[in-house]
Each structure stands twice: as C-alpha cells, then as structure tokens.
Amino acid sequence: MAADRVVRLANGQGFWGDSVDAPVRLIEEGPLDYLTLDYLAEVTMSIMQKLRRRDPSKGYATDFIDLIRRTLPTLREKRVKVVANAGGVNPEACRAVLLEVAREQNATGLKIGSVTGDDLMDRLDELVAAGAPLANLDDGRPFSEIRDRVLSANVYVGSFPVADALRRGADIVVTGRSTDPGLVLSPLIAEFGWGATDWNLLAAGTVAGHIVECGAQCTGGNFSRWWEVEGWDRLGYPVLEASPDGTFVVTKHDSTGGMVTPDTVGEQLVYEMGDPSGYITPDCVVDFTTIRLAEDGKDRVRVHGIEGRKATDSYKVSISYLEGYKAAGQLTISGPDAMAKAKVCADALWGRLAFAGVTFEDTVTEFVGANTCHGDIIDVPDNLAEVVLRVGVKDSDRAKVDRFGKEIAPLVTSGPPGVTGFAGGRPKATEVLGYWPALLDKRHVTTTVDVEEVG
Amino acid sequence: MKKLPLYAIAHARSGDKGDGSNVGVLAYDDAGYEILREWLTPARVKQHFGGIVRGDVERFEMPNLKALNFLLHDSLGGSGSASLKTDAQGKTHAMALLRMEVEVPDDYEPPQIGTSGATAPGGEL
Numbered sequence: 001m002a003a004d005r006v007v008r009l010a011n012g013q014g015f016w017g018d019s020v021d022a023p024v025r026l027i028e029e030g031p032l033d034y035l036t037l038d039y040l041a042e043v044t045m046s047i048m049q050k051l052r053r054r055d056p057s058k059g060y061a062t063d064f065i066d067l068i069r070r071t072l073p074t075l076r077e078k079r080v081k082v083v084a085n086a087g088g089v090n091p092e093a094c095r096a097v098l099l100e101v102a103r104e105q106n107a108t109g110l111k112i113g114s115v116t117g118d119d120l121m122d123r124l125d126e127l128v129a130a131g132a133p134l135a136n137l138d139d140g141r142p143f144s145e146i147r148d149r150v151l152s153a154n155v156y157v158g159s160f161p162v163a164d165a166l167r168r169g170a171d172i173v174v175t176g177r178s179t180d181p182g183l184v185l186s187p188l189i190a191e192f193g194w195g196a197t198d199w200n201l202l203a204a205g206t207v208a209g210h211i212v213e214c215g216a217q218c219t220g221g222n223f224s225r226w227w228e229v230e231g232w233d234r235l236g237y238p239v240l241e242a243s244p245d246g247t248f249v250v251t252k253h254d255s256t257g258g259m260v261t262p263d264t265v266g267e268q269l270v271y272e273m274g275d276p277s278g279y280i281t282p283d284c285v286v287d288f289t290t291i292r293l294a295e296d297g298k299d300r301v302r303v304h305g306i307e308g309r310k311a312t313d314s315y316k317v318s319i320s321y322l323e324g325y326k327a328a329g330q331l332t333i334s335g336p337d338a339m340a341k342a343k344v345c346a347d348a349l350w351g352r353l354a355f356a357g358v359t360f361e362d363t364v365t366e367f368v369g370a371n372t373c374h375g376d377i378i379d380v381p382d383n384l385a386e387v388v389l390r391v392g393v394k395d396s397d398r399a400k401v402d403r404f405g406k407e408i409a410p411l412v413t414s415g416p417p418g419v420t421g422f423a424g425g426r427p428k429a430t431e432v433l434g435y436w437p438a439l440l441d442k443r444h445v446t447t448t449v450d451v452e453e454v455g
Numbered sequence: 456m457k458k459l460p461l462y463a464i465a466h467a468r469s470g471d472k473g474d475g476s477n478v479g480v481l482a483y484d485d486a487g488y489e490i491l492r493e494w495l496t497p498a499r500v501k502q503h504f505g506g507i508v509r510g511d512v513e514r515f516e517m518p519n520l521k522a523l524n525f526l527l528h529d530s531l532g533g534s535g536s537a538s539l540k541t542d543a544q545g546k547t548h549a550m551a552l553l554r555m556e557v558e559v560p561d562d563y564e565p566p567q568i569g570t571s572g573a574t575a576p577g578g579e580l
Contacts, residue, residue, distance in 0.1 A: 138474055224466035224553065225568070263481070266520050267468040270479020273524050274472055276517050289517050305519075323537055364532070364539035372540075373547040376505045377554055392539040432537050 007191045009184055009208075010239045013037035013084075014215030016044045016061065022215065022237045023067055027074050030239065030253035033191075035075075036183035037084035038213060039064060042435050045177065046151035046320040048088035049121060059090035060097075060174070068172065069101050075171075076107060083162060083183050087174040089152065091116050094174045095452065102454045110172075110454045113165030117447035118176040120153040120317065120440075132444060134317065137437040146436055149321040155440055156316045158282035159205075160196065161447040162186035168451045177318065179281055181209025184240065192244040202284040203308025204246030207291060210279075211250055211268050211303070212238040218250060218268040220258030231257015247304040249296055262293040265301045269293075282315055282442075284308040314439040323434035324361065325401040328392030329408040330368070332421030338387045339380075341416040342367055345389050348415055349407055358403050362394040388421070394432055401429035456560060462553040463565040465491060469549035475510060475530040476545025478552050481522040484566045488521035494557050500525055503555045507548075525552075 010032055012023030016039050026035060039061040052059030064086030068075075075082065087094045095114040102110045120127065124147070128134065134143035154177035163186045165173045173186075185205035188194060194201045211218050218238050220229040229235075236256025242248040250265050252258060269291060273279070276288035285308060292305035333342045346365050353359070366372040368388035370380045393404045405426040412419050461467075461480070464487040469478040480495065482488035497512040504512075510528030517524060531545055532538045542548075 222468060224462070224468070224549070263466060266481050266522065267466060267479065269520060270477075270481065270517070270522055270524055271468050272470045272472055273477055273479055273515075274526065276515050276524055289519050291519055293520070326539060328539065362533070362539060366541055368541065373542050374551045374554070375507045377503065377507075377551050390541065394533075394537070394539055434537060 004243070006241045006243055007033050007188065008239060008241055009034040009036060009187060009212075010237060011036045011038070011184070011212040011215055012237055013039060014213065014217065016041055018215055020063065020067070024071055025256070026237055026239070026253070027071050027078065027080055029255050032078065032080050032239070034187045035080055035082045036212070037064065037067075037082070037086065038180050038183060039084060039086045040088065040177060042152070042318055042320045043433055045089060045154055045318070046433055048090070049152045052089055057093050060088040060094035061086040064094070064174070065097055065101060068098055072102065072105050072107060076110070081166065081170075081187070082172045083166075083186055084173070085175045085178050085183065087114060087176045089119050089121065089154070089176060091174050091176050092450070095450070098172060098174070099452060099454060107454050111168075111170045111451055112454070113168065113170030113173040113449060113451040115157070115161040115165060115173065115175040115178070115447055115449055117445060118154045118157045118178070120155055121150070124150065124153060127440070127444060130444065132440055134319070134438040134440065137316075137439060143438070146319070146321040146434065151320045151322055151433065153317060153319045155445050156282055156318065157445065157447055158182065159186040159189055160283070161449050163189035165449050165451055166190035168449070170451045180213035181206045181281065182283065184209030184212060185283060188242055197310070199284050199308040199310060200306065201246045203286040204248070204306040205242070206279070206281050206284060206286050206308070207269075207288070207303065207306050208240050208242060208248050211265060212240060214268065214271065216258065217271065218265050219252050219260055220264055223264050223267060225263070229257075229259055233257065246306060247302065250301045250303060251299055260299040260301055262295055262301055265293055265303070280312060280316070282311065284311050313442055315442055315445055317438040317440045319436040319438060321434045321436055323432045324394055324396040325398045325429040326392060326394040326432045327401050327405050327427040327429050328364070328390060329405065329427040330388050330390040330421065331408065331411060331419055332386060332388050333416075334386045334418040334420070335384065338384045339367065339370055341418065342387045342389045345411050345415045345419060346391065349391060349411060353404065353407055356403075358400055360393040360395045360400060360404070364390070364392045366390040398429050405429070456558045458556045459559050459565060460553070461555045461557050464557060464559070465553070467549035467553050469545050469547070469552075471531060471544040472526060475508070475526065475528045476548045478525045478527065478549050479522055480525070480552065481520055483568050485521065486563060487565070488518070490557065490559050490563065491523055492516065495523060497525070500527075500552065504530070504551065507551070
C-alpha cells in the first residue's frame with residue numbers, strides 16, 4: 001500500500017430529515033470512494049419499532065431506498081461505496097428491499113451487506129435475567145421503573161462488523177444503531193487494515209467521523225461568523241481525504257458553497273462534547289485535547305496528532321420509553337401593546353383550564369420575539385410590533401393534553417383585540433419519549449454480518 | 456481593565472448533552488485563551504445564564520484548540536425530547552454566551568478576525 005494513498009469519504013446525511021439532495025450532489029460533483037449516511041436518532045428508533053410491530057417487513061429508513069434507486073447507476077459507474085445506518089430496527093429487511101431495487105436495475109454483481117445484533121428489544125427480559133442491570137447511566141435509577149414502557153432498545157455497536165462486510169466486497173452496507181462516527185471509521189479500518197488495538201488510529205478515524213457526522217455543520221453551517229459564509233443555496237457537505245497513518249484533510253467539493261477553515265472545523269469538534277479527554281466509543285476512548293488543526297489551502301483543514309486509549313468493556317445502550325403526552329400551540333398578537341395583551345391571553349388560557357379543573361405535570365409559556373431563547377440575558381424592547389404566544393403542556397393523561405388543545409382558538413374571539421395566527425387546527429397530543437442511557441457488558445452482544453450478491 | 460463582548464474574543468457552538476447542553480467556546484488567539492481561562496469561570500457562566508441553567512456548570516480545558524467546554528446541567532427544561540421549550544436542544548446557548556461581557560486588560564486588542572474583515576449585517580456583532 002502506497003504511503004500517500006488517500007481514501008475519499010463524504011457524509012451526505014447528518015440526521016433523519018436532512019437534505020435529500022446533498023448525497024446525490026456528493027456522488028455527482030466530485031471524486032469519492034465512500035458515501036456515509038446517518039438516518040437515526042432516539043425518536044427514529046421508537047418510530048421504526050412501531051412500524052415493525054405493525055408490519056414485520058418494515059422498520060428501516062425508506063428515504064435510503066429512494067436514494068439508492070435514484071443514484072445506483074452513478075454509484076456503480078463511479079465505484080462509490082455506501083455505508084448507512086438506514087437499517088433502523090430491521091437491517092435485514094432493508095437489505096432485502098435494496099436487493100430487489102438492484103435486480104430491477106440489473107445491477108448484476110452488486111453486493112449488499114447488513115449488520116445485525118444491536119437491537120435488544122426482544123432480549124430485555126433475557127438480559128435482566130442474566131444480571132445486566134441496565135440502570136440509568138445519568139442518575140442510577142433501576143430499569144424496572146420503565147420496563148413496561150420501553151419503546152426501543154439498541155446497543156451502539158462498534159465499527160469492525162461493517163469493516164468486515166466491506167472486506168467481503170460489499171458495495172452497500174446497512175446497519176442498525178452503529179455510532180455516527182463509526183460510519184466513517186469502518187471504511188478506514190477496511191481500507192487501511194487498522195487493527196482492534198490500534199488505539200491512536202481508531203481514535204483518528206473516530207474524530208474524522210465526528211467532524212462530518214452533522215453534515216454541513218463543519219462546512220459553514222451553524223458557524224458563529226455566518227456573514228462570512230458564501231453560497232448558502234448550494235452549501236457543500238464535507239469530504240474527507242484520509243491517509244493510512246490516521247491523518248486526514250477535511251474539505252468539500254470545489255463547485256459548492258460554504259467554507260472549511262480551522263474555525264468551522266473547530267466549532268464542530270466541540271459540538272455535543274462532554275469531557276474532551278475521554279470521548280468513549282465502542283471502538284476506543286478518544287482524547288480530544290490531542291487534536292491538531294492546520295490550514296492546508298483554501299477550504300482545506302489538515303487534522304493530525306490524535307491519540308486514543310483502550311476501549312472500555314461496555315457498550316452504551318440507548319433505550320427510549322413512553323414518558324407521557326405533550327402538545328403545544330401558538331397565537332400571534334399584534335401591537336399596540338402586544339406584550340401586555342399576550343400576557344392577558346396567557347393568564348386567561350391557564351385560568352380557564354384551572355377553572356375547568358384541568359392541571360398538568362408540566363407547562364410552558366413563551367413569548368416568541370420577546371426573548372424566548374435567551375431569557376433575562378438581554379433586555380426586551382418596550383414596544384414590540386408583535387409577539388407570538390406559545391403555550392404547551394405535558395402530562396401522562398392523554399385526555400388532559402387533548403383538552404388543553406381546545407382552549408387556544410377561543411382566545412381569538414374571547415381575548416384582547418389583534419389576536420390571530422391560529423392555523424392548523426387544534427394541537428393534538430403526541431407521545432413524549434423518555435431517553436434512558438445504560439451500559440451493557442460487551443459479552444452480552446453478538447453481531448452478525450451478511451453479504452449477498454445480486455445474481 | 457476594560458470590557459469587551461465575548462464574541463470579539465471567541466466563537467462558539469452549542470447543542471444538547473445528557474441532562475442539559477454544552478457550549479464550546481474557542482478563542483481567536485493565545486492571549487484571548489488566557490483571558491478566557493481567567494475570566495470565564497463556571498460560576499460566572501452560571502450567573503450569566505440566570506434562570507436558564509438550573510443545575511451546575513462544569514468546565515473543561517482544550518488548550519490545543521484554545522477552547523473551553525462548558526456543560527450546563529439541567530438547562531433544557533427536561534431532557535431534549537421531553538422538553539416543552541422552543542429551544543429544547545440548547546442550540547441557541549452558544550449565542551447567549553457570546554453576548555457576555557468580559558473584562559480584559561486595557562492594552563488588550565482583539566485580533567482581526569475573519570476572511571473578509573466584514574461585520575455582521577445585523578449590526579449587533
């Protein structure tokens with residue numbers, strides 16, 4: 001393997017609901033070896049469990065099927081491989097549908113892989129019986145508190161199973177709940193032959209994945225000095241040029257907007273960061289205080305110096321459970337005296353509900369436009385042109401939450417003048433998902449890798 | 456000593472983390488980083504956020520990035536998915552912190568930053 005060999009990877013999906021065109025453009029607009037796509041969040045996992053309960057052939061990200069249908073000829077022509085956690089709670093079903101799509105397009109020889117074993121939903125009683133406590137990682141509460149309300153339970157598996165599928169020739173690999181940085185680390189393990197105890201290299205690949213995992217957030221999106229960013233309408237998604245020694249360059253395709261500088265990359269490095277000296281993944285523990293950034297030409301940042309340590313003995317488990325119901329609605333109140341009238345509306349609404357004997361476990365009253373986000377940090381001007389009153393409730397009793405939804409519209413005719421903007425009907429109660437992180441000894445989890453070729 | 460807004464010295468990003476949010480603050484130069492290490496204590500950050508942060512504030516140093524990372528515990532009104540607030544994930548907490556006034560030595564001049572030298576069209580920054 002040549003020392004200067006570079007593998008190009010891009011992330012075209014930072015979260016479920018991200019741009020549908022970004023991955024297509026990444027495939028079409030520049031040289032690329034791997035495309036990674038992140039489709040999962042806690043809320044997504046619980047929705048997918050619900051879909052699979054209704055229909056055992058569902059429970060994966062259907063957006064991904066549409067993307068492959070649209071781009072498969074180009075992926076084949078440009079020899080771009082794809083790694084996605086689009087499998088949700090049913091990676092095998094996702095792979096089966098992808099195989100169908102490939103056969104429809106006569107993609108003979110295409111290999112599609114899946115990794116399973118992360119889904120613990122049907123194993124919870126077995127694990128508890130085997131002595132796994134699954135206590136809440138943040139506050140130590142016992143798992144029995146939520147056992148009968150669990151909606152999804154997945155373990156964040158490591159990057160070696162996906163790397164295994166790639167080594168076996170897979171062109172597309174779908175997983176369930178792999179870590180976001182692992183989508184990038186896996187191809188690097190497969191390409192460069194990194195081993196399970198190459199802690200510094202595994203840490204480097206993890207940092208590379210962390211930088212691109214939120215898509216455009218390292219290429220100008222969400223950047224503090226937003227006025228310097230040009231080309232918002234064609235903002236580029238990130239491309240990595242990775243080397244076997246664990247160094248890499250963050251860049252983007254030339255034809256795209258946005259910017260890649262040590263400042264834009266630095267902001268993403270600290271995003272969702274806890275203790276920077278101990279960033280724990282299933283593959284290693286990364287020390288973010290070792291990372292070095294250097295400008296390497298226009299829209300190019302070289303990242304090097306990364307150190308990591310031995311992985312822990314546990315996997316992190318992500319459990320979601322039904323915590324209750326919520327609803328929120330809003331009204332727009334014009335001036336003069338917008339703020340005073342909005343307060344009358346709010347008091348009337350809560351007063352009418354209390355008079356009807358309806359109270360809630362939690363409520364929120366916000367005056368959007370008059371400092372909903374920053375509280376008392378800045379002064380609010382005396383005379384606002386208009387303000388949006390936003391009210392919401394949370395309760396374990398769904399009927400009470402629905403009752404709340406009926407109390408907003410009446411304010412248009414039974415409140416002060418100049419109240420409008422009640423559109424979209426009564427807000428309906430939606431499920432509130434509780435998030436329950438836990439640890440699980442690695443010996444409890446076995447992953448399975450399947451690779452199938454289109455005949 | 457004189458006072459400067461934090462955004463003259465540093466940039467920042469925030470998001471949800473565990474039971475609250477995190478704000479990473481990155482200084483533009485070494486002198487700015489030293490000022491931040493001295494001035495931007497967990498106690499001052501908690502005071503700045505007032506009622507938004509109901510729990511403790513933890514601080515971590517990242518000298519390699521001239522950065523400080525703050526964990527703002529119990530700052531979302533419930534965990535991310537369970538919060539009723541508009542900013543349920545603390546996405547705006549970085550901008551809130553950049554509004555803070557920082558005491559700096561009289562002879563400290565903030566660095567010229569940015570690619571264009573331009574300032575924000577909104578006129579606040």
